[in-house]
Each structure stands twice: as C-alpha cells, then as structure tokens.
Amino acid sequence: xxxxxxxxxxxxxxxxxxxxxxxxxxxxxxxxxxxxxxxxxxxxxxxxxxxxxxxxxxxxxxxxxxxxxxxxxxxxxxxxxxxxxxxxxxxxxxxxxxxxxxxxxxxxxxxxxxxxxxxxxxxxxxxxxxxxxxxxxxxxxxxxxxxxxxxxxxxxxxxxxxxxxxxxxxxxxxxxxxxxxxxxxxxxxxxxxxxxxxxxxxxxxxxxxxxxxxxxxxxxxxxxxxxxxxx
Amino acid sequence: xxxxxxxxxxxxxxxxxxxxxxxxxxxxxxxxxxxxxxxxxxxxxxxxxxxxxxxxxxxxxxxxxxxxxxxxxxxxxxxxxxxxxxxxxxxxxxxxxxxxxxxxxxxxxxxxxxxxxxxxxxxxxxxxxxxxxxxxxxxxxxxxxxxxxxxxxxxxxxxxxxxxxxxxxxxxxxxxxxxxxxxxxxxxxxxxxxxxxxxxxxxxxxxxxxxxxxxxxxxxxxxxxxxxxxxxxxxxx
Amino acid sequence: xxxxxxxxxxxxxxxxxxxxxxxxxxxxxxxxxxxxxxxxxxxxxxxxxxxxxxxxxxxxxxxxxxxxxxxxxxxxxxxxxxxxxxxxxxxxxxxxxxxxxxxxxxxxxxxxxxxxxxxxxxxxxxxxxxxxxxxxxxxxxxxxxxxxxxxxxxxxxxxxxxxxxxxxxxxxxxxxxxxxxxxxxxxxxxxxxxxxxxxxxxxxxxxxxxxxxxxxxxxxxx
Numbered sequence: 086x087x088x089x090x091x092x093x094x095x096x097x098x099x100x101x102x103x104x105x106x107x108x109x110x111x112x113x114x115x116x117x118x119x120x121x122x123x124x125x126x127x128x129x130x131x132x133x134x135x136x137x138x139x140x141x142x143x144x145x146x147x148x149x150x151x152x153x154x155x156x157x158x159x160x161x162x163x164x165x166x167x168x169x170x171x172x173x174x175x176x177x178x179x180x181x182x183x184x185x186x187x188x189x190x191x192x193x194x195x196x197x198x199x200x201x202x203x204x205x206x207x208x209x210x211x212x213x214x215x216x217x218x219x220x221x222x223x224x225x226x227x228x229x230x231x232x233x234x235x236x237x238x239x240x241x242x243x244x245x246x247x248x249x250x251x252x253x254x255x256x257x258x259x260x261x262x263x264x265x266x267x268x269x270x271x272x273x274x275x276x277x278x279x280x281x282x283x284x285x286x287x288x289x290x291x292x293x294x295x296x297x298x299x300x301x302x303x304x305x306x307x308x309x310x311x312x313x314x315x316x
Numbered sequence: 317x318x319x320x321x322x323x324x325x326x327x328x329x330x331x332x333x334x335x336x337x338x339x340x341x342x343x344x345x346x347x348x349x350x351x352x353x354x355x356x357x358x359x360x361x362x363x364x365x366x367x368x369x370x371x372x373x374x375x376x377x378x379x380x381x382x383x384x385x386x387x388x389x390x391x392x393x394x395x396x397x398x399x400x401x402x403x404x405x406x407x408x409x410x411x412x413x414x415x416x417x418x419x420x421x422x423x424x425x426x427x428x429x430x431x432x433x434x435x436x437x438x439x440x441x442x443x444x445x446x447x448x449x450x451x452x453x454x455x456x457x458x459x460x461x462x463x464x465x466x467x468x469x470x471x472x473x474x475x476x477x478x479x480x481x482x483x484x485x486x487x488x489x490x491x492x493x494x495x496x497x498x499x500x501x502x503x504x505x506x507x508x509x510x511x512x513x514x515x516x517x518x519x520x521x522x523x524x525x526x527x528x529x530x531x532x533x534x535x536x537x538x539x540x541x542x543x544x545x546x547x548x549x550x551x552x553x
Numbered sequence: 554x555x556x557x558x559x560x561x562x563x564x565x566x567x568x569x570x571x572x573x574x575x576x577x578x579x580x581x582x583x584x585x586x587x588x589x590x591x592x593x594x595x596x597x598x599x600x601x602x603x604x605x606x607x608x609x610x611x612x613x614x615x616x617x618x619x620x621x622x623x624x625x626x627x628x629x630x631x632x633x634x635x636x637x638x639x640x641x642x643x644x645x646x647x648x649x650x651x652x653x654x655x656x657x658x659x660x661x662x663x664x665x666x667x668x669x670x671x672x673x674x675x676x677x678x679x680x681x682x683x684x685x686x687x688x689x690x691x692x693x694x695x696x697x698x699x700x701x702x703x704x705x706x707x708x709x710x711x712x713x714x715x716x717x718x719x720x721x722x723x724x725x726x727x728x729x730x731x732x733x734x735x736x737x738x739x740x741x742x743x744x745x746x747x748x749x750x751x752x753x754x755x756x757x758x759x760x761x762x763x764x765x766x767x768x769x770x771x772x773x774x775x
Contacts, residue, residue, distance in 0.1 A: 161483035178484045179435065179468055213606045214645040216632040218659035218712050227664045232649050261468050261479075262440075279366040279471070280442035281390075 096289050098265050099273040100296070106181060106269060107250035110188035111196075114245055118196030119238060123226065126204035137201075144194035148254030155187055155259045177259070184260035184267045188249035195248055199241020203234035243304045247297060270296070326356045327528050330376060332367040333359060334383035334445065334515070335472040336408065336491045340548040341381075347544070348535050355528050363472035365443025371396050371520060378523040379532055381515060383408070383473075383491075384445035388516040395521065401529075402518040405536045407551035409492040410449050410507040415483045415500065422504050425457055428487060433466065437476045437488035440469040446476070449509055450489040456510070477501065493549040514553055556580045557748055559615035562602055575599070575609070575772035583765035585742070586750045587758065590769035596752045597642070599769070600718050603750065604639045605632035616716060617748075637716045638709035642724060644701045646693035652704050653689040656680060659712035679707040683737075699730045706738070710745075717742075717749040723758065735761055 121140070125133065143151055159166045159177045169175040177183035211233060215225045231238075253271040260267035262276065270293045277286035333341050338361045345357040360367065364382035368391055371377050380397060382388050391397045412428075414421055420432055428436055439447030447469075454460040470476035473490050480488040481500035488501075491513075495503045517536055519529040535541055542552070558581045566573040575595045588596045601607040603614055605621065608629070614622040616637070621630045646655050651669050657676045661667050669690060680686045683703040693701060702722060709717065722738070723731040739761065742749060751762050759766050768775045 156482070208645075210641050210643075210645040211647060213601075213604075213632070214639070214641060214647070215658070216606065217604055217635075217637065217639040218708065219633045220659065220662060221633065224662065224664045228666050229647060232666075257471070262471070263468060276440060276442065276471075279363065279369060280440070281365065281369050281372065282442070 095264050095268075096270075096273065096285065096292060099268055099270045099289065100292055102181065102265065102267070103250050103269040103271075103293075103296070106184045106188050106256075107246055107252075109185045110192060110249040111242065111246045113185070113189045114193050114196045114249075115242060118193055118241070118245075119200045119231075122197050122200035123204055123230070125201050140197055141194045143190050143192075144198075148191060148252065149258065151191060152187065152255035152258030155183075155190070155255060159183065159186070159259065179261045179263060179267065181260065181266050184256050184269065187255040187259045188252045191252055191255055192245040192248040195245040196238070196241040199244070200234070200238045203237025203241075204230065206237070207233050239304070239307060243300055247300050250296060250300075251293075326354050327525050328356050328358050329378045329525055329528050329532060330358045330360060331379040331381065331532065332371065332375075332377045333361055333381040334364045334367070335361050335474045336383055336446070336494055337361070337381060337515070338474065339497055340493070340545050340550065343548075344536075344541050344544050347540055348532065351535070352528075352531055355531065357532070363439065363444040365445075366472075368396075369443075376522075376524070377520050378525050378529045379517065380520055381405070381517040381536075382445065383513075383515055384448060385514065385516060386448060387445060388518060391518070397518040398521050398523075399518075401533055402516055403533065403537060404514040404553040405517045406515045406542075406545045407553050408513045408515065408549075409551070410446065410453070410489060410509055410513065411492045411495050412487055412504045412507055413477070413480050413490055413495050413501040414487045414504050415480055416502050417483075418486070418502070421502070422487060424505070425454070425459055425507070428466070429459070429462060433486045435468050435485040435487075436463060436466045437468045437470050437479045437485040439473055439476055439489070440471065444470065444472055446473045446489060446491060449513060450507075453507055453509055496549045515550075556615075557582045557584070557617060558586065558750070559613065560599075560603065562599060562609040562612040562614070564598070564602070564607075564609040564612075573772055577769070577772070577774060579767055579774065581765050581767070584746070584748045585762045585764035586748075587763040587766045588750065588752045588769055589754065589759050589763070589766050590775075591754055594769045595772040596769050597720055598772075600639070600720055600750065600752055604637055604718055605630060605635050606639070636714055637718055638712055638714035640702075640705045640709055640717070640719045640722055642720045642722075644693075644705040646696075646701055646704055646708075648693050651690050651692055652685055652696070653680065655693070655704055656685070656707045656711055658708060673711075675711050675713075679711050682741075683707050698726050699734060702726065702734060703737075706741075710741075715747070717747055719749065719751045721752055721754070723753075723755065731755075731757070738762075 157163050211229050212225055215229045251271055256269060257272055262268045262272045270289055274286055274289045277289060341359060349356060364384060364387040367380060368387050371380060372394055380391060392399060422428055438450045441447040441451045451460060454463060468485055473494055476488045477490050477494045477498055479485045481498050495501055517533060519533060523529050560577060560579045562575060562577045564575045575598055577599055590596055598607060602609050611624050612622050620628050621635050622628060653672060654666060654669060656679060657672060660673050680689055683706060685703055685707060688700060723734060
C-alpha cells in the first residue's frame with residue numbers, strides 16, 4: 086500500500102474515532118446539561134446568573150485557551166491530573182478520554198442553554214396539575230416535563246454533537262494527535278494539509294461534510310415543522 | 317538631517333521560518349532592521365512542512381528558511397523558490413531530552429524500549445523535519461517499528477519540547493537549540509545523524525520585494541547574524 | 554368540633570413598582586364554598602396555596618382538622634399528599650397524552666406513561682359518566698371547550714380526592730354550555746358528597762354553588 090492509500094484507511098479510523106468521541110461527549114452533556122438546566126429552571130438560589138455565565142463560558146472562549154486551561158489542570162503538573170495519577174493511575178492527556186472531556190466542555194453550553202430555555206418556556210400548570218394528581222416529582226420530570234420540552238433540548242443536542250465532532254483546538258492541546266486514539270477528523274484534515282497530502286485532505290473533508298449533513302438531515306426528520314397546538 | 321520630502325513607508329518582508337529558528341530569528345530581526353531602516357521583517361513560524369504548503373497555495377511570502385533539505389527540495393521541485401538564492405546558512409544537532417526532574421536518564425536509543433519510557437514525542441514525520449531526522453535514525457537502528465506504539469506526534473518541534481517540559485511525555489526528540497531555551501528539560505544525549513543537519517534559506521520566486529529579500533539573505537550569511545545563531549546553539553553551515 | 558376549612562394566609566408580592574399584600578382569614582363548614590371577586594383579587598393565589606402549589610409567607614391551612622400547612626410548626630404537605638383535586642382555569646390537560654391517558658394519569662405512579670390502551674375500572678366509569686368514552690383516544694387539541702372541561706373533571710375525580718378545588722371552571726365556555734355543565738357538576742357533587750371550593754367572578758355560579766360565599770378583593774376579604 087502506498088503512503089496515500091494508507092492515509093485513506095486512517096481516514097476511516099479518524100471517522101470512527103470522531104463519532105466515538107462526539108457521541109460520548111454528547112451523552113455526558115445530555116445527562117449533565119439537562120439535569121443542571123432543570124435545576125436552574127426550577128430552583129432559586131444565590132448567584133444563579135453568575136453560575137450560568139460561567140457554565141456558558143466555554144462557548145465564547147477560544148478553543149485554544151480552553152485547551153490550555155485543560156492541559157494545565159489535567160496534565161502531569163496540574164491539580165486534577167496529579168490527583169488522578171496518584172489515586173487511580175489515570176492519565177488523561179493523549180487519550181481519547183481526554184479528547185471526550187475537551188469535546189464535552191466546549192459543547193456543554195449548547196445543550197445547557199437550549200434545555201434551560203425549553204424548561205423555562207414550559208407553562209408551570211402542567212407540572213402543577215401532575216403534582217395534584219399525586220405523581221412524584223421525579224415521575225413528573227420524565228412523564229410531563231421532558232416530553233413537553235424535548236424538542237428544544239433536541240435542537241441543542243444536535244448542535245452540541247456537531248460542535249463536539251468538529252472540535253479541534255482544545256482537543257489538539259489535550260489529546261494530541263494519535264491515529265486511532267485521538268486523531269479526529271478535523272485534526273486529520275489539518276495534518277494532511279500540512280503534509281501536502283491533498284488527496285487525503287479532500288477525502289477527509291468530504292467525509293466530514295457527509296457526517297455534518299447527515300446530522301442536519303436527522304434533525305430535520307426528528308423535528309417536523311408542525312407542532313401540536315392546544316386550542 | 318532628516319528628509320521630509322519623501323517619507324516612504326517601509327517595505328514589509330515576510331519571512332517564513334521553521335519553528336526551531338523562532339528565538340534566534342526574533343533577535344536577528346531588529347539588528348537587521350537597524351542596518352536597513354527601510355525594511356521591516358514580519359515572521360511566520362511553523363513546521364517546515366506547513367510553511368511549504370502555505371507558499372504552495374499562494375501565500376505572499378518573500379523568504380523561506382526550513383529545517384531540512386527535503387522541504388527546500390520539494391519547494392524547488394514545485395518551482396517555488398529562486399534556485400540561485402538558495403544557501404545553507406546554519407546547522408543544528410538532534411538530541412534526546414527528558415523532563416528536568418526525570419528519575420531516569422536514558423543512555424542510548426535502545427533504552428527507550430524499556431517499560432519506564434511509556435511516551436516519547438516525535439515531530440510528525442510527514443510535515444516536521446525533526447520528525448524525519450528522528451525516523452531516519454530510528455529506522456537505521458531498527459527501533460522505529462518497536463517504538464511506534466509509544467510515539468506521540470507533535471505538530472512542530474516546539475510543541476514536542478513543550479510536552480517534555482510539562483512532563484506529559486517521558487522523552488522527546490528535539491534540536492539542541494530547542495533544549496537550550498527550556499529550563500524544564502535536560503539533554504540525555506546527542507543523537508548522531510547520518511548527514512549533518514543543515515538549514516537552507518532561499519528567496520521565494522514570486523516575492524514582490526526581490527531586492528530586500530536578497531539583502532536579508534546576504535545578512536543571514538554575515539557575521540552579525542551568524543554570531544546570534546551561534547549564541548542560540550546553532551552550528552556553522 | 555372541627556370546622557371543614559380553617560385557612561389563614563399572608564403573602565406579600567413585590568413586582569416592579571407595585572406591591573400586593575394577601576391577608577386572608579376564613580373558617581367555614583360549607584361543603585360548597587365560593588370565593589367571589591374581580592380578577593386580580595388574589596383568588597387564584599389562595600386556591601393554589603390551599604393546593605400546595607404556591608407557598609404563603611405565613612399560613613395555616615386545616616382541612617377537616619388535618620393540617621396541610623402550618624408555617625409555625627414547620628408542617629407543609631406536598632401537593633401530592635394533600636388529597637385535594639384541582640381543576641385549572643384552562644384545564645391544563647397534558648397535550649401529549651390522550652383523553653384516556655390524561656384521565657388515568659393519577660392511577661399510575663411509575664416514571665413512565667402507560668400506553669393508550671391502559672385503563673382501570675375507575676377510569677372507565679368516569680369516562681362513561683361524563684360521556685367521554687367515544688373521545689377516549691382523542692388528543693386535547695381535538696376537543697371542544699366543554700369536552701376539555703369534562704376531561705379535566707374526570708381526571709380530578711379519578712384521583713379519589715377528598716376535596717375539590719375549581720378555578721373559574723366555566724369561564725371559557727358560552728352561556729348554554731355553562732348552564733349544562735353547572736347542572737352536571739351539581740349532580741356529581743351531590744352524588745359524591747365532596748367538599749368543594751370554587752372561584753368565580755360570575756354571579757350565576759355564586760347563586761348555584763354558593764352555600765357560603767366569601768368576597769375577596771385586593772387580597773383581603775370584603
């Protein structure tokens with residue numbers, strides 16, 4: 086196999102890895118983002134808006150800045166990095182798990198904000214009616230709140246997935262670029278261009294574009310234009 | 317006696333240089349500008365491979381200084397440089413570095429096979445000269461295949477250096493000049509290469525400032541520039 | 554001897570430049586109690602506090618001698634525990650569930666909604682009583698005002714409450730429907746012999762349901 090076709094098979098590895106990293110990151114964010122957004126929408130507490138701004142920060146911060154913070158915190162000399170190493174022998178830098186963390190952090194605000202808005206726009210009376218009908222608060226969340234808010238959450242979810250899949254700057258700093266481990270599609274494109282491997286770059290770009298368009302297509306199917314209205 | 321009649325704005329010379337030249341070149345620029353008041357230097361530092369791609373895709377660069385002959389050869393093949401202006405202007409050596417506080421310092425290349433060296437950073441051979449030099453050496457010693465699982469690829473030599481400095485890797489291959497600027501790393505040993513590591517510099521053929529570019533090239537081979545390069549650990553070409 | 558309702562509530566609201574002070578004391582033995590007053594008087598606030606959906610600053614709510622809320626003694630039963638059914642002004646039917654699923658809602662305590670065919674004898678009985686059997690698989694947006702109101706009532710009754718709270722139940726309906734539904738409600742209440750508090754600004758409601766009438770305005774009894 087010549088060098089270029091070897092690189093092409095690495096492209097499939099990069100695709101698989103990108104989907105894995107983006108998928109895990111989005112799943113983590115789904116649970117954390119929806120959970121925290123629900124708390125924000127239903128509870129009053131001191132400093133809520135300050136905390137909201139802090140949680141939204143990764144969305145506006147340059148990814149390389151974020152990557153640097155993560156590198157400093159999670160690396161060998163970082164507070165969290167040292168703790169993980171000494172207690173569990175875990176090293177996050179240069180691993181796909183590190184890439185998941187970087188991707189999750191940059192895309193968290195997208196789910197959080199969307200979920201918070203969805204929960205807040207839900208009229209209180211539905212949950213109140215359910216309460217009077219003797220159903221527990223947890224059951225209400227799954228049976229009333231979530232089904233009525235899921236469209237808004239889904240919109241955020243898809244954006245978050247796309248963002249996680251495209252993540253480059255922070256991932257590069259934290260996870261490096263190791264084929265099969267942390268070399269995601271966007272990093273692979275960057276390196277192919279750097280190395281003058283235009284054919285590979287073109288192929289990777291095509292692959293990435295197909296992934297993005299598929300995400301958009303899926304979102305179009307899951308969220309039909311018509312919404313059930315109550316008259 | 318200042319001449320107010322014709323105040324011309326200085327010519328901006330864009331110089332694309334390999335990452336390893338960053339510190340030395342930054343010190344050379346003001347000295348050059350002092351002697352050539354009508355010229356301002358604008359630097360673009362990256363891995364040589366990346367610099368080549370930028371020029372190939374039409375970036376308006378005047379001078380290219382790469383860390384290996386291969387990149388310049390490729391530039392020459394693509395007719396990107398003025399062949400007559402190509403010169404080797406400095407030399408470097410390959411070293412293996414480890415973090416300053418490393419408990420173990422390898423004595424030879426085969427030491428890297430040991431279990432306590434889990435991660436070794438090497439510049440990506442496809443685009444980073446230091447990575448190519450490293451790969452050649454390791455292949456010659458039949459160590460490349462065995463070390464591959466431990467290898468972390470870096471986008472340029474300075475990133476490789478940074479990883480060693482932070483202790484994220486157990487060892488790394490960088491230039492002697494890079495090791496000198498970082499107090500967080502120590503040199504384990506110098507890695508002999510088949511051919512001397514020589515840095516070529518040339519004028520980009522499509523440069524809009526030929527005269528000034530040649531002035532810069534001439535300066536690079538002069539005593540002042542060479543002295544500064546020497547200060548940073550570079551060798552004579 | 555315990556009264557049926559013993560309600561003492563105080564709450565201050567601050568909204569931009571206006572403040573609103575609710576201060577209510579009421580004791581009643583009436584099985585049909587009407588809170589009458591203009592909109593903005595605070596009637597809905599009171600009803601929601603009785604149900605446990607809103608909290609007063611200071612309050613005591615006793616129903617049949619049973620303390621639902623006593624801020625002094627830190628007693629505060631959750632809405633789920635108060636055994637009082639609540640019918641909202643615009644019914645608050647769950648839009649993503651069918652009529653049957655809405656009515657059966659309280660019979661299923663689990664974390665997931667049951668399918669469209671799930672039912673209980675109680676559910677079937679109430680769907681029948683309120684002529685909703687044919688609409689069982691319809692969704693709320695497909696119902697007329699009067700039908701939606703009956704679903705809200707059926708849903709409330711299925712939860713086997715000990716008391717009924719109604720917030721302007723007929724406000725969204727036209728005159729004829731109102732009369733018809735008033736009669737229906739009257740009949741049901743007689744059959745069940747269940748205490749009820751009803752909010753209205755319509756004098757006809759007062760005339761028919763008002764065993765005892767309490768007038769409210771500006772957050773206070775008048």
